[in-house]
Amino acid sequence: MTRPYNLSAGPAILPPEVFERTAAAIRELGPADDPALEARLSILEISHRSKTFEHVHHAAMDLCHDVLGIPRTHKVLFLQGGASTQFAMVPMNLRQPDRAAAYVDTGVWAKKAISESKLFGETRVIASSAASGHDHIPALPGPDAYRDASYVHLTSNNTIYGTEWERLPQLEADVPLVVDLSSNIGSREMGLENVALGYAGAQKNLGPSGVTIVFVREDLLGRSAPGPVPTMMRYATHAAEDSLYNTPNTFGILVLRNVLEWMRDHDGVAGIGAANERKANALYETLDGSTLYRAHAKPGSRSRMNVTWTLVGKDEAEGEALTKRFLAAAQSAGFCGLKGHRLVGGCRASIYNAFPEHGVQALVAFMREFERTA
Ligand SMILES: Cc1ncc(COP(=O)(O)O)c(C=O)c1O
Numbered sequence: 001m002t003r004p005y006n007l008s009a010g011p012a013i014l015p016p017e018v019f020e021r022t023a024a025a026i027r028e029l030g031p032a033d034d035p036a037l038e039a040r041l042s043i044l045e046i047s048h049r050s051k052t053f054e055h056v057h058h059a060a061m062d063l064c065h066d067v068l069g070i071p072r073t074h075k076v077l078f079l080q081g082g083a084s085t086q087f088a089m090v091p092m093n094l095r096q097p098d099r100a101a102a103y104v105d106t107g108v109w110a111k112k113a114i115s116e117s118k119l120f121g122e123t124r125v126i127a128s129s130a131a132s133g134h135d136h137i138p139a140l141p142g143p144d145a146y147r148d149a150s151y152v153h154l155t156s157n158n159t160i161y162g163t164e165w166e167r168l169p170q171l172e173a174d175v176p177l178v179v180d181l182s183s184n185i186g187s188r189e190m191g192l193e194n195v196a197l198g199y200a201g202a203q204k205n206l207g208p209s210g211v212t213i214v215f216v217r218e219d220l221l222g223r224s225a226p227g228p229v230p231t232m233m234r235y236a237t238h239a240a241e242d243s244l245y246n247t248p249n250t251f252g253i254l255v256l257r258n259v260l261e262w263m264r265d266h267d268g269v270a271g272i273g274a275a276n277e278r279k280a281n282a283l284y285e286t287l288d289g290s291t292l293y294r295a296h297a298k299p300g301s302r303s304r305m306n307v308t309w310t311l312v313g314k315d316e317a318e319g320e321a322l323t324k325r326f327l328a329a330a331q332s333a334g335f336c337g338l339k340g341h342r343l344v345g346g347c348r349a350s351i352y353n354a355f356p357e358h359g360v361q362a363l364v365a366f367m368r369e370f371e372r373t374a
Contacts, residue, residue, distance in 0.1 A: 002334070004334045004335065004336045005334055005335045005336065005355075005359045005362065005363065006336050006337055006355070007335060007336060007337040007338050007348075007349045007350050007351065007355070007363075008336065008337030008350060009159055009183075009204070009306060009337065009341070009348060009350040010159070010182075010183065010201070010203045010204040010209075010350070011203040011204075011208060011209050012203065012204045012205075012350055012352050012354075013352060013354045013355050014207070014208075014255070014259060014354050015259070015262045015354045017258075017262055018255065018258045018259050018262055018354075021258045022254065022255050022258055025042070025043045025254055026042050026043060026044060027042060028040055028041065028042065029041060029042065029043050029046065029052060034052055034055070036050065036051050036052045038050045038051070038052040038053070039052045043056075043250060043251055043254045044250075044251060046250070048244060048247050048248055048250050049244070053250055056250075056253060056254050056257055057078075057242075057243070057244070057248070057253055058242075059257050060078070060253050060254075060256050060257035060260060061076045061078075061242075061243075063257060063260035063261065063264065064076045064213060064215070064260065066264070067186070067260045067263050067264050067268055067269065068185065068186050068192070068260070068269065069189060069190065069192050069269060070192055070198075070215045071192060071193045073193075073217055073218060074192075074215040074216055074217050074218065075215065075216055075218055075221065075235075075239045076213065076214070076215050076243075077213070077214040077215070077216065077235065077238045077239060077243050078211050078212070078213065078214075078243040078248050078249070078252075078253055078256075079211075079212045079214055079238060079243065080210060080211070080212065080248070080249055081212065082201045082209070082212055083109070083180055083182045083199055083200060083201040083212060084112065085212065086113075086180070086199040086212065086214065087112055087113040087115075087116035087117075088116040088119070088233070089214075089233055089235070090113070090116075090117070090151070090153065090178055090197065090199075091116060091117040091119070091120040091121070091150075091225075092120060092225060092227075092229045092233050092234075093220075093223065093225055093229060093233075093234060093235050093236075094150055094151050094176065094178065094197065094220065094223060094225065095117075095120055095121055095150045095225045095226065096150040096223070096225070096226075097226045099148060099149060099150040100121070100122035100123060100124045100148070100149055100150065101117045101120075101121070101122070101123050101124070101149060101150050101151060101153065102124045102125075102126045102145065102146040102149035102150075102151070102152045102153070102175075103117065103123060103124070103125050103126065103152075103153045103154070104125070104126060104127045104128070104138065104140065104152070104153070104154040104155070105125050105127070105128035105129070105130060106128075106129050106134055106137060106138070106154070106155050106158045106161070106163060107129070107134040107155070107158045107160055107161050107163075108158075108160050108341075108343060109155050109158065109159065109160070109180060109182070110153075110154070110155045110158070110180075113153055113155070113180060117153070120225075120227070121226075124145075124146075124149065126140070126141055126145045126146055126152070127139065127140055127141060129163070133161075133296075134158060134160075134161040134163065135161065135163065135296055135297055135298050135301070136163060136297065136298040136300070136301040137163055137164070137165050137166075137300075137301040140169050142172065143171070143172040143173040146171070146173060146175055147173040147175065149175050150175075150176075151175060151176040151177070151178045151196070151197075152171060152175055152176070152177055152178065153178040153179070153180070154169075154177075154178075154179055154180070155179070155180040155182075156168060156179050156180065156181050156183075156184050156185075156190070157181075157182075157183040157184035157187075157303050157305055157306070158183075158303070158306075159182070159183040159204075159303075159305075159306050159341075159350075160306075160308075160340075160341040160343060160344055160348075161296060161297065161308060161344065162295075162296055162297045162302065162303040162306040162307055162308030162348060163297045163298075163301045163302065163303055164184060164301065164302065164303035164304060164305065165301075166300065166301070167191070168190060168191055168192075168194055168195065169194075170194050171194075176196030176197060176217070176220060177194060177195050177196050178195075178196060178197045178198070179195050179197075179198045179199075180198075180199060180200070181195075181198050181199065181200040182199070182200045182201050182204060183200075183204045183205075183303075183305050183306060184205070184303070184304070184305050185198070185200040185204075185205055185206060185213070186205045186206055186263060186269060186272070186353060187205060187269070187272065187273060187276050187304060187305055187352070187353060188269055188270075188272070188273030188276060188277075188304070189269050189270060189273055190269075192215075195215075196216070196217045196220055197214070197215070197216045197217065197220060198214070198215050199212060199213065199214045199215075200212065200213050202252060202255075202256055204305070204350070204352050205259075205305075205352050205353045205354075206256055206259050206260070207252055207255040207256040207258075207259050208251070208252050208255050209252075210249040210251075210252045211248075211249045211252035211253055211256055213256075214235070214238075216235050216239070220235075221235055221236050221239050222236075231245075232245075232246070263353065272353050275357060276304045276305070276351070276353065277304060278357060279304075279351045279355065279357055279360040280302070280303070280304040280305075280307060280351065282360050282361070282364055283307045283349060283351070283360060283363070283364065284302060284307065286364045286367055286368065287307075287309050290367075290371055291312070291371075292311055292312060292322070292370075292371045292374060293309045293310075293311060293312070293367065293371070294309055294310055294311075294312050295307070295308070295309045296308040296309060296310065296344075296346065304351075305350060305351065305352055306348055306349070306350050306351075307348065307349045307351065308340060308344075308346060308347065308348045309346060309347050310323055310340075310345070310346040310347065311323045311326055311347075320345075322374065323345070323346060323347065325374075326347065326370055326374075327339055327347065329366075329370060330363075330366065330370075333366050335362075335363060335366065337350065349363060
């Protein structure tokens with residue numbers, strides 16, 4: 001039986017080469033030229049303090065700079081607790097006395113970040129796409145809206161709605177820009193030098209769940225926020241110990257390293273970004289050229305990672321019935337994970353870096369045939 005096409009929003013598809021290398025490392029880490037005895041053991045059983053693991057760990061950190069384009073002025077951290085923990089760590093560490101935190105509300109994940117910020121103090125929503133069902137990226141207001149803020153926070157790609165900032169904005173005031181990059185990190189050249197602090201759960205473009213990549217401009221590590229911050233929740237703790245303050249997710253970091261090496265060997269974010277654009281364009285052209293499918297995101301705000309749509313009938317009930325039939329037929333034809341997020345319904349194709357172009361072509365052919373026979 002051929003492998004199904006995996007369109008899951010996360011944990012998500014990874015390159016087959018990564019599965020092969022990782023499977024080998026579960027049996028015996030290697031490489032053959034590592035003289036340490038631990039190299040002949042499994043990644044699952046060696047100490048995070050061993051030279052062999054340190055080698056993997058630091059290679060992964062270097063690749064974050066070299067492949068993802070994280071500037072060397074920023075410290076890379078490998079943390080746990082997912083992007084959801086960052087929703088709290090950001091205000092805990094970056095909030096300044098008597099200064100509000102400014103947020104852009106582009107849907108569920110942004111709202112969760114806003115709720116956590118409210119636990120710590122005044123939180124200002126400076127732009128929102130809520131009124132139109134989060135179908136676009138709202139314009140950022142002028143600097144008067146955030147000049148006095150502790151930081152400005154936004155979500156670069158909205159996994160649930162399928163909207164994405166075409167370009168990360170450059171703030172017009174000297175305020176740190178904080179970005180949740182969970183679902184488009186590494187998907188193209190992103191201009192990360194304008195980001196003061198970025199974070200992403202690895203489980204979409206970069207590896208398995210359980211590792212969160214955080215990068216933080218060195219000068220922000222010295223910021224002291226009002227109120228006590230528990231040791232494990234301080235960025236400075238993890239920065240001082242190179243993310244080895246406590247036991248990290250050693251397996252996840254090994255897979256992350258393998259994925260980053262795969263990206264490096266596939267022309268990095270420039271080459272992968274060009275392929276991602278071709279994949280997304282093929283799907284949006286199919287949606288826009290159809291009377292059965294309707295794309296959710298407006299042009300100019302469309303995600304290259306998560307493409308979302310519904311099927312249209314003569315009324316809402318018929319549209320929902322058609323969507324259900326479409327999803328069942330897609331599953332039978334070998335496309336997994338196409339169902340939209342439980343909060344919004346519809347369909348969602350998550351076409352992360354490792355999703356092949358031939359998979360998009362197969363999906364387009366399936367969609368056209370379904371429409372012809374519907
Ligand atoms: C944009 C975005 N932010 C945050 C999260 C939450 O991530 P985690 O499950 O790693 O906490 C997700 C999960 O899908 C996401 O898509």
